[in-house]
Amino acid sequence: MLLTKKYKIKPTSEQLDVLWKLSKRCTLLYNLSLSERKEAWKHERKSIKYSHQQDNLPSLKDQYPSIYSLYSKTCQGVLQKLDANYKSFFGLRKNGDKNAKPPRFKKSVYFFTIPYNQSGFKIENGKIIFSHKYNNRPISFNIPQELENYDVKHTEIFNSEPYKGKGDFFVSVVYETFPQTNYKDNEKNQAIDLGITKTITAVNTDGKILEITNPRFDKYWDKKINQAKSRRDHCKKYSHRWFRINDAIRVMTKKKNNQIKDWQHKLSRKMVDNTRLNTIIVGDLDVKDMTNSKKLPKSRQKSLNRSTQNNGYISRxxxxxxxxxxxAGKQLTKIDESYTSKICYVCGKVHDMPLYKRNLSCDCGNEIDRDKNSAINIMIRYLSQNAIWTGYRQFACNLRQTGLLTFDVYKIHPMDDMNTRRNLHA
Structure with a gap:
């Protein structure tokens, strides 16, 4: 498997000048390649592939000699970024996202990420050295010496805030590693329902429920950021006071994002290390569609969108x-979680569950929190889809012992066929 480590660097003024020169040449190459693709499609309805543009790199360098200052693998990396952007665009359109837009031209005022794939860099004596042909000034930065023992595949130099390079500079290192142990199914599973207020609502095969509430760092910082934005809007644009407040907004936004990301890293680490379960099941979430419900008013869609995105991206x-x-030698499986919050896990009846309704109350006598109900349904769906009937019945018995099920074991409705379920309750 491939992992990435990020190291903060502090370039000198001379190194910073070289990095910006290389960034502008990367931007030029990107825009020329993008223009070629757009023109070919506009006039000939022809799609140009990465391999074609890679073969034409020598002739493009002859027309624009400044590109010669880039290392050869860096040029290929820029073209690969453009190709990946097009693949992402076509993938979104294929999945029905009508708002997806094709790649746009880059502005030289933004720092372009400088890639080095497979070669063009050297790691030795606690330093990483990058190749370039702009001038004779070396680009080298201090990094931990342990990196010399890694099988490094790819490196990049980027800025956390590309606009005018106002953020910090980092070196991203991609290296290959191997799992500590191989996956082995121990018939112990955990199903997770992800949310906003409660990030985690999980149930394991023993019928035990785990709930983890989100500290909501975004709510703390958003209040301060909104107040600062209000003050900034009353200033003359681009005045000294405007820039001072704007810098404060950037700092607060950075702190908010760092706190959310740090909490997600620590929580995911605890969940993996502090459990004997080898299989984790989560719902296959489409975060974009969570806020596109036509039943929600626009104000509610905006609020929900802000909560899902400012909450550190559930998908992340x-x-x-x-x-x-x-x-860690465990496995995470994604399954379709459609209707898992709306279906009673005991009898299978489908209920109308708007977001404000947090508890499910069914005619069969089942009353339960909607997130717990969803987690149980995800577990049942996984067990039934994989035909694990012994585990399915054992899970039902464990639910009875924990008090989540007070009915006959065999009344739990299997979740393997949604069409049958809809016909049954039509």
Whole structure:
């Protein structure tokens, strides 16, 4: 598996000048390649692939000699970024996202991430050295000496706030590693329902419920950021006072994002280390669609969108949990979580559950928090889809012992066929 480590660097004024020169040449190469693709599609309805643009790199360098200052692998990395942006755009459109937009031209005022793929860098004596042909000034930065023992595959130089390079500079190092142990199914599973107020609502095969409340760093910082924005809007734009308040807003936003990310890292680490369960099941969330419900008023959509995005991106937490589980020899599985909050896990009846309704009350006598109900349904769906009937019945018995099920064991409705379920309750 591939992991990434990020190291903060402090370039000197001479190194900073070289980095900006290389960044502008990367921007030029990116824009020329993007223009070629747009023109080919506009006039010939023809799609240009990465391999074609890579083969034409020598002729492009002859037309624009300044590109020669870039290392060859850096040029290929820029083209790969453009190709990845197009693939992402086509993928979003294919999945029905009509708001997806094709790649745009880059402005030289933004610091372009400088990639080095496979070669062009050397790690020795606690330093990482990058190759370039702009001048004879070396680009080298101090990094931990332990990195010399890693199998490094890719490196990048980037800025945390690309606009005018106002943020900190970092070196990103991608290296190959192997899991500590191989995955082995021990028939112990944990199903997780992700949310905003309660980030985690989980149930394991023993029927025990785990709930973790989100500290909501965004609410603390958003209040201060909004007050600062209000003060900034009353200032003359681009005045000394305007810039001072704007810098304060950037600092507060950075602190908010760092706190959320740090909390997600620590939580995912605790969940992986402090459990004997080898299989983790989560719902396959589409965070974008969470706020696109036509039943919600626009004001509610805006509020929900802000909560899901400012909360550190729920999907990002899943990615943290995924790679840490894999490294620890465990497995994370995603399954469809449609209707898991609306279906009674006992009888299978579908209820109308708007977001403000936090408890499910069913005619069969089942009353339960909607997040707990969703987590149990995710577990049942996973067990039934994988035909783990012994685990399915054992899970039902464990729910009875924990008091979450007071009915006959075999009344729990399997979740493997949604069409049958809809026909049954039509």
């Amino acid at each position: 937490f899943i990615e943290f949990l995924t790679y840490k589980s894999e490294f």
